Amino acid sequence: MSVNQAVSSPKAARSPLVAALLSLVIPGLGQAWQGHLARGGGVFAVVVSALATTIWYGHATWYIIPAALWLWNVWDCLRMPAGAPAWAAAILWLSMAYGIGWQVTEINLLALAQNGERAASILRPMMRPDFITKRQNRTQYSVRVQVPCSTNPPRAQATINGVTITASPDCVTVGENILVTARGLQPNFPTEVTWVTPTGGVIMLGENNAKMLTLNSDEQGNLTVMFTVPTGIQASEEFVQDYRIALTQVETLPGYEISPNGRYILQGIYETLALALLATALGAVLALPISFLAARNLMGGNPLTYSIYVLARTFLNIFRSIEALILAIIFVIIVGLGPFPGMLALTVHTTAALGKLYSEVIEGIDPGPIEAVRATGANWAQIVRFAVIPQIVPSFTALTIYRWDINVRSSTTIGFVGGGGIGFFLWQWILLGDYRAVSASFITIAVVVIIMDFFSAQLRAQLH
Amino acid sequence: MLRIENLTKVYPTGTVALKDVSFQVEDGEFLVVIGLSGSGKSTLLRCINRLIEPTSGRILWDDIDITAANAQQLRLIRRQIGMVFQQFNLVKRSKVITNVLSGRLGYANPWASLLGIWSHEDRQRAMQALERVGIADKANNRADALSGGQQQRVGIARALMQEPRLILADEPVASLDPVLAHSILQYLEALNRTDGVTVICSLHFLDLVHRYATRVVALKDGVKVFEGLPKEIDRARFKEIYGEEAEEVRATAVEVG
Ligand SMILES: Nc1ncnc2c1ncn2[C@@H]1O[C@H](COP(=O)(O)OP(=O)(O)OP(=O)(O)O)[C@@H](O)[C@H]1O
Ligand SMILES: [Mg+2]
Numbered sequence: 001m002s003v004n005q006a007v008s009s010p011k012a013a014r015s016p017l018v019a020a021l022l023s024l025v026i027p028g029l030g031q032a033w034q035g036h037l038a039r040g041g042g043v044f045a046v047v048v049s050a051l052a053t054t055i056w057y058g059h060a061t062w063y064i065i066p067a068a069l070w071l072w073n074v075w076d077c078l079r080m081p082a083g084a085p086a087w088a089a090a091i092l093w094l095s096m097a098y099g100i101g102w103q104v105t106e107i108n109l110l111a112l113a114q115n116g117e118r119a120a121s122i123l124r125p126m127m128r129p130d131f132i133t134k135r136q137n138r139t140q141y142s143v144r145v146q147v148p149c150s151t152n153p154p155r156a157q158a159t160i161n162g163v164t165i166t167a168s169p170d171c172v173t174v175g176e177n178i179l180v181t182a183r184g185l186q187p188n189f190p191t192e193v194t195w196v197t198p199t200g201g202v203i204m205l206g207e208n209n210a211k212m213l214t215l216n217s218d219e220q221g222n223l224t225v226m227f228t229v230p231t232g233i234q235a236s237e238e239f240v241q242d243y244r245i246a247l248t249q250v251e252t253l254p255g256y257e258i259s260p261n262g263r264y265i266l267q268g269i270y271e272t273l274a275l276a277l278l279a280t281a282l283g284a285v286l287a288l289p290i291s292f293l294a295a296r297n298l299m300g301g302n303p304l305t306y307s308i309y310v311l312a313r314t315f316l317n318i319f320r321s322i323e324a325l326i327l328a329i330i331f332v333i334i335v336g337l338g339p340f341p342g343m344l345a346l347t348v349h350t351t352a353a354l355g356k357l358y359s360e361v362i363e364g365i366d367p368g369p370i371e372a373v374r375a376t377g378a379n380w381a382q383i384v385r386f387a388v389i390p391q392i393v394p395s396f397t398a399l400t401i402y403r404w405d406i407n408v409r410s411s412t413t414i415g416f417v418g419g420g421g422i423g424f425f426l427w428q429w430i431l432l433g434d435y436r437a438v439s440a441s442f443i444t445i446a447v448v449v450i451i452m453d454f455f456s457a458q459l460r461a462q463l464h
Numbered sequence: 465m466l467r468i469e470n471l472t473k474v475y476p477t478g479t480v481a482l483k484d485v486s487f488q489v490e491d492g493e494f495l496v497v498i499g500l501s502g503s504g505k506s507t508l509l510r511c512i513n514r515l516i517e518p519t520s521g522r523i524l525w526d527d528i529d530i531t532a533a534n535a536q537q538l539r540l541i542r543r544q545i546g547m548v549f550q551q552f553n554l555v556k557r558s559k560v561i562t563n564v565l566s567g568r569l570g571y572a573n574p575w576a577s578l579l580g581i582w583s584h585e586d587r588q589r590a591m592q593a594l595e596r597v598g599i600a601d602k603a604n605n606r607a608d609a610l611s612g613g614q615q616q617r618v619g620i621a622r623a624l625m626q627e628p629r630l631i632l633a634d635e636p637v638a639s640l641d642p643v644l645a646h647s648i649l650q651y652l653e654a655l656n657r658t659d660g661v662t663v664i665c666s667l668h669f670l671d672l673v674h675r676y677a678t679r680v681v682a683l684k685d686g687v688k689v690f691e692g693l694p695k696e697i698d699r700a701r702f703k704e705i706y707g708e709e710a711e712e713v714r715a716t717a718v719e720v721g
């Protein structure tokens with residue numbers, strides 16, 4: 001300390017004691033009074049921000065930090081010009097920031113480890129993605145049954161492709177038993193028996209109507225089964241409707257095919273790619289004119305164009321800062337579920353993001369060629385065509401391709417809020433707990449994104 | 465004949481780049497403008513075709529007042545004034561031939577040119593211009609695939625497309641090595657001698673001034689401090705233009721030894 005005082009500057013000639021008193025009243029004031037303006041400001045900011053944070057958080061224990069910082073600030077004055085060690089203040093401040101931050105975000109590392117069983121029940125099905133299944137041949141035969149009986153019910157008998165199914169009685173009411181006999185089925189073969197409502201809903205006839213009733217046909221291809229007409233169906237007392245009893249034989253063929261969920265995934269990813277492409281194209285078209293208005297080097301000339309520039313910039317910054325996901329929620333409310341609101345949201349976000357990037361490209365172009373082309377006597381449009389566009393087209397194309405890339409990724413999450421595409425299916429499957437379909441979607445999304453990444457990188461490399 | 469009368473340029477920043485500069489350039493002259501960096505050479509050349517708007521003064525070309533021309537008239541004036549730049553100012557990603565053709569924009573049909581459609585004559589003219597500067601074989605290369613000297617030759621070919629009566633060359637060889645410097649200046653000299661094009665060219669090296677200039681104008685802090693023949697620049701004049709500490713540097717290494 002004595003060494004420090006030996007080389008002290010004239011500024012420090014002012015009494016450290018008075019400075020300390022000043023700092024006790026207002027943090028940083030003493031330092032400023034001693035001539036260390038920047039240090040005074042910094043100290044003030046540190047103490048006040050610590051105080052503000054603890055007040056906002058509202059837990060009394062944390063007040064110890066601003067108090068300690070306040071004392072540090074007085075100590076700092078006493079030790080001028082060397083000052084108190086800054087790391088002490090830094091540790092105090094950071095421990096508060098991290099401590100409060102930790103509590104605010106409710107970090108609970110134990111939860112990650114404790115629920116291993118729950119995690120396993122999700123991860124196990126995810127190891128078997130539901131994308132392809134063994135190839136199957138489903139043959140279904142059905143017979144119509146009236147519920148309840150009309151005055152003159154038709155015979156409950158049908159012959160399809162040599163298979164004859166007969167139900168008796170010909171008509172039933174809910175809760176009655178019904179006997180079904182079939183002849184001509186594939187012999188010795190598992191056959192699913194289901195009850196089909198007039199609207200095509202399939203009701204299983206196994207235990208509690210929650211399991212599939214599967215029986216084997218005999219050696220002659222005959223099958224006889226008796227069951228109770230399910231009570232769950234909303235059959236009216238007087239209104240006669242045609243229900244059906246269906247017999248389904250599922251034959252496993254060699255080879256694999258895309259499963260029904262796999263087909264949804266393909267449809268979803270196609271929707272996602274299409275809506276991302278459309279949003280990117282529309283966004284690029286809209287961003288183009290705005291980007292010229294938001295380029296400082298073109299608009300800085302006079303107060304009118306400059307104010308247009310400021311407006312365009314502000315517009316771009318505002319819409320760029322709103323997540324596409326949030327825009328999607330708003331558009332879902334306005335236009336309803338489906339790919340359309342997702343596309344609108346992505347379009348708005350893309351317009352803003354690309355507009356900003358485009359304008360930065362325009363601001364970065366070389367003014368030399370513009371000057372040269374102007375010097376040849378070219379008019380404004382010719383200057384833009386020959387000196388501006390050749391300079392910006394490659395970057396614009398690269399940025400647009402890159403944006404499509406980003407849009408494919410974000411349109412998967414936009415589907416979560418009803419914005420269509422694969423995200424929409426994914427969200428349903430997560431709710432239904434169909435984790436095999438979930439993992440198949442993950443894989444599909446990853447593969448598509450990786451492929452797109454690869455090609456967009458290639459394309460962009462070509463443009464240089 | 466080009467007459468510069470009391471030309472003054474004050475930039476918005478307050479810098480007075482040209483102060484009351486007057487001189488004349490006769491048709492067929494090779495006028496060289498010299499002066500220290502920042503003395504106002506570029507500003508002067510750009511005021512002549514109004515890439516920079518003069519603050520006051522007049523520029524008369526024969527009986528046309530360039531300073532009074534409206535936008536349409538100015539384009540018609542500009543297309544007769546070729547310009548060559550220190551940094552070449554080519555559109556780097558465009559083809560050489562496209563860069564050369566852009567010199568014809570002032571004459572071409574505006575709509576066709578916007579679509580990139582050029583008349584047969586213009587294309588022929590462009591190839592001839594490239595032949596004249598000796599790089600016809602590079603016509604379909606991208607401009608940035610050429611060396612500096614070749615790029616400057618494209619710059620000259622672009623100016624040739626304008627069938628100029630006047631060429632403004634702003635330090636056309638400052639980015640090139642001494643050998644290339646001579647080859648580029650020889651193209652300008654040939655245009656000057658055989659086609660009778662008036663050339664106004666700013667240069668840094670005195671040996672080049674002696675070799676090519678028919679007359680010299682010297683600027684210092686925006687003021688004309690000398691006007692006369694190259695041989696009149698003796699030691700005293702040189703110190704006056706470039707300051708007391710200045711030593712003459714030669715562009716061509718062989719001449720030093
Ligand atoms: N756009 C501008 N805005 C403000 N000041 C400028 C501008 N352009 C040039 N100047 C100033 O005007 C003065 C003359 O510049 P000019 O470029 O004409 O000089 P020069 O002789 O061509 O120099 P050099 O040999 O370095 O090219 C300099 O002081 C320069 O800083
Ligand atoms: Mg210059």
